[in-house]
Amino acid sequence: MYKLKDVAEILGVSDRTVERYLKSYFSMEKGAYQVxxxxxxxxxxxYLESESNTVVEEFTKEEYQExxxxxxxYPFLKEHAEFLLKHLEYYxxxxxxxxxxxxxxLLAITNKKFIEE
Incomplete structure (x- = not known):
């Protein structure tokens, strides 16, 4: 939390400017906040960003069908990928x-040439 004076120093403006700016966000009337x-x-x-990690995105009909x-x-592709990985390891x-x-x-050929010479 920052004091009004600290915010004014950080922003390089007067205390009064910060106060006016804050009043543009909320005010107190009859003991109640107005936002x-x-x-x-x-x-x-x-609030909503910190409370939920859920992202909702709408699909068009074509996108949903795709x-x-x-x-x-997916199951077929996963099985195929596993098959390819096994073959890759084999090769x-x-x-x-x-x-x-x-x-x-090469070692045998080199040794044979060495013995012949």
Missing amino acids: SEKMLEVLKSE FHKRLSE RKSMSSKERQMELL
């Missing part, structure tokens, strides 16, 4: 094995 439209929007954005189509395809191991075989062949 301006600007203040209501500030309160809504602060979403529904993709949603129904990775296969290539590693072939690299090792090539290294052994």
